[in-house]
Amino acid sequence: MRSDRIARILEAAAAVFAECGFERAKMDDIAERAGVAKGTIYYHFQGKDDLFCALIADVVQRLMDRWDEAARAASDPVERLRHRIEALARFLLANRRFAVMLLAEAWGNETRQQVFRAHVRELIGALERVIREGAEAGAFAVREADTAAAALFGAVSVAVLHAVFAGEPVDEERLVAQIVDQAVQGILPRG
Template sequence: MNRTKKAIFESGVKVFSEKGFTGATMDEIAANAGLVKGTLYYHFKSKQEIFDYIISEGISIIKDEVQEAVKREKNYISKIRELCRIQLNVVYNNRDFVKVVMSELWGRGDINSEIKNAITKYISYIENNLKEGMESGEVRKGEPSFMAYTFLGMLCSSAVYEFINKDKENVSKVIDNLITYMVEGIGNPI
């Protein structure tokens, strides 16, 4: 990402997180990026195009970071633990981006196609890791698609928990608790 596009990305994330898609304007995005409006229009034709770029790039950055960390792990439970740890750290360190995604996911009646496609691809990535874990015998057999959605839901719920309790909870503790509950379950051992 070149310097101008990076400035637009960061500005767009900030403006969309504060104003939402409907309230954001090209003028605000340009001003916040320190650009004249013409430069913004040189790179992007519309607010929708900027929004789609932000979603696509943001999800791609998260996915690349997760994939790189997961590659280093040898077994699938470790991969799932690392996927969880990296994902939550990325979420906690990019709150404005997550706020944009979440508000658009649940805020408007129609889900933006860029968000839907990006999340679908990410869930597919999680599902493939779970399938491989099932094939190796490290992950309990089950419905990998549903498990992947459940996994993502638990990650989102943990992010909400941390956002609300950020002054009371240590991020590492939240991550460790999620991993324990997700991998080991919440039932008492028999």
């Protein structure tokens, strides 16, 4: 469980990174926004790269926690997948600035790239397990669960970012329902 102080630092970092970009973000600005001394940030994080990587890990863990909650609520693979896709779409919509920041900044230096890719693989692996289970039960028409999982993760992420970048008000309930329906229909067996 993260402390309140670390939570404030991570939230402030997400906001500053999203507003300024990684390179222009300053630890002083993050500290001010978090309401802590700059030394407090350095007590918990080695530097800006470490803080960025911790932020990615924190966001992914919170999403995985939501996925675990959703998995407990569903009895079959189709419903588990629907819940995961819905949770991903809602999470990205709720954390728009972070999602946009990741799109812009995750391909920075090699360390950030490796951390980002490892966490994306973790998320895709969680989707893959549900898809594989559904394929084995005959619920999904997929040959390669890993490719289907990556395609779903990418499609959901891009659909949300497309709506965010459109610059128009988003009917989140409608958008999430459309994303879930389109994503799940794409891998269900044709009948």
